[in-house]
Amino acid sequence: RAEMVINGSSSPTVADRSNESIKHHDRPVPSKWRHNQTLSLKIRKHILKFLDAEKDISVLKGTLKPGDIIHYVFDRDSTMNVSQNLYALLPRTSPLKGKHFRTCAIVGNSGILLNSSCGQEIDAHSFVIRCNLAPVQEYTRDVGSKTDLVTMNPSVIQRAFEDLVNDTWREKLLQRLHSLNGSILWIPAFMAKGGKERVEWVNELILKHHINVRTAYPSLRLLHAVRGYWLTNKVYIKRPTTGLLMYTLATRFCNRIYLYGFWPFPRDQDQNPVKYHYYDSLKYGYTSQTSPHTMPLEFKALKTLHQQGALKLTVGQCE
């Protein structure tokens, strides 16, 4: 597989022609990617009109108290009470306060990472963001291991940790959390009512076992703000994926942004099958009409940004 490095040429590209499949003859001609600093700064400035990653990355202690009632972002009729544990884990100041990084890696979870040998390159970035507690230990050669921020949708507890039905699964989650070793654990706790207990279980484990993570719980306005930014730019997404959310946030504090593991297609550029996730057997139906996401559309937007030099998208092997 070749690394997809394309500059802004006039020839139509794969994502322009098809959202779902990549054909042989659509393979872009590789050429040198160059960072476009001016464009990156422009994007940062534009996104700041919609959200401020420093603030929106987490609700802070000062703004809530135990017992406060919150309406879920996607289930407005359902509410949750701010528990003592959640309150205890709210940060006092933004975990990104005043932060600036030369280069950031955002690691998506596509199977395109398998056999990529990108681990070393990923780990060399100043700040590494991963999604949904994706495992790294068995895959370091391809995905690296450095983790500065990792997201955790509450559904992961069900999908990857069997809803902690027994001690074995609880232990597995505990080990994963312990391995985070001081990084930021970003939990969208206020999005959908389905995650209520799962967030509480994780909060309880963190406190009970004194796990060394810096928890963050995104603001209620973040998702709408991110969607608003992309809609304004004519990227008609339904609900931003974690990956797109992370890119949007990263523009605030990263000078150069490198994306790995973003490939929402069942075949690679050589028509070889690609797993949906590098680490499990989840299938592609997940990105169908019924999914709240529009990943191929997001991918197309990210690819355009790659072509313009605002970010670098790696969808093949690293050197």
Ligand code: CTP
């Ligand atoms: N991703 C991708 N191609 C895939 C799988 C994932 O581009 N085949 C990207 C998406 O941006 C996604 C991110 O990697 O948000 C993390 O993957 P995953 O954990 O699967 O996200 P989901 O839980 O499926 O979606 P979300 O968390 O966004 O609801």
